[in-house]
Amino acid sequence: EIVLTQSPAxxxxxxxxxxxxxxxxxxxxxxxxxxxxxxxxxxPRLLIYDASNRATGIPARFSGSGSGTDFTxxxxxxxxxxxxxxxxxxxxxxxxxxxxxxxxxxx
Amino acid sequence: xxxxxESGGGLVQPGxxxxxxxxxxxxxFSSYALSWVRQxxxxxxxxxxxxxxxxxxxxxxxxxxxxxxISRDNSKNTLYLQMNSLRAEDTAVYYCAKPHxxxxxxxWDYWGQGTLVTVSS
Numbered sequence: 204e205i206v207l208t209q210s211p212a213x214x215x216x217x218x219x220x221x222x223x224x225x226x227x228x229x230x231x232x233x234x235x236x237x238x239x240x241x242x243x244x245x246x247p248r249l250l251i252y253d254a255s256n257r258a259t260g261i262p263a264r265f266s267g268s269g270s271g272t273d274f275t276x277x278x279x280x281x282x283x284x285x286x287x288x289x290x291x292x293x294x295x296x297x298x299x300x301x302x303x304x305x306x307x308x309x310x
Numbered sequence: 311x312x313x314x315x316e317s318g319g320g321l322v323q324p325g326x327x328x329x330x331x332x333x334x335x336x337x338x339f340s341s342y343a344l345s346w347v348r349q350x351x352x353x354x355x356x357x358x359x360x361x362x363x364x365x366x367x368x369x370x371x372x373x374x375x376x377x378x379x380i381s382r383d384n385s386k387n388t389l390y391l392q393m394n395s396l397r398a399e400d401t402a403v404y405y406c407a408k409p410h411x412x413x414x415x416x417x418w419d420y421w422g423q424g425t426l427v428t429v430s431s
Contacts, residue, residue: 237417246421294415298371299357
């Protein structure tokens with residue numbers, strides 16, 4: 204099973220600041236990584252697929268990068284609605300797995 | 311408009327059974343693999359099971375293999391999850407999810423609102 208480790212667990216930032224979230228895979232997953240955003244009481248929302256492709260309707264302030272084992276989600280300038288939990292997920296091997304999540308909270 | 315609506319959750323005793331349903335609309339149901347993903351209270355996301363578009367292939371997480379069965383009825387646009395031998399650790403919100411492309415492992419761009427399953431005596 205591929206283990207995804209997200210860091211940090213919590214990121215305390217102010218609106219307008221840049222957020223950098225990390226996801227590390229226990230083995231190479233090429234570019235088969237997605238990022239989701241989840242707010243309390245809501246289903247997850249797909250942000251990025253295949254490491255760097257924004258899903259439909261996702262603002263340009265969200266960007267993804269990386270390949271192999273190290274990946275990054277960057278939010279260039281935090282908007283109030285961006286404070287949420289973010290998960291990475293790999294689709295390279297079965298079982299499909301998620302990282303443990305990074306909570307982006309208001310400082 | 312794409313919609314997925316889960317139903318069938320509730321309170322069940324350990325060792326009991328429950329069948330979840332996911333009724334979908336707004337896309338060609340028979341063209342997409344569909345999945346179940348769960349989230350225990352206050353915890354992260356866990357993939358549970360996926361069924362291919364033609365029902366020919368199924369995949370399960372080790373934690374549910376042998377106890378849960380995924381199925382679909384393409385004539386009713388409905389996905390199912392039969393859950394047997396339920397354990398306390400199966401307590402979670404269960405989501406059905408549709409991938410953004412027809413490839414079976416493609417990430418999910420549409421999700422239902424979730425249905426809560428509580429396993430407790």
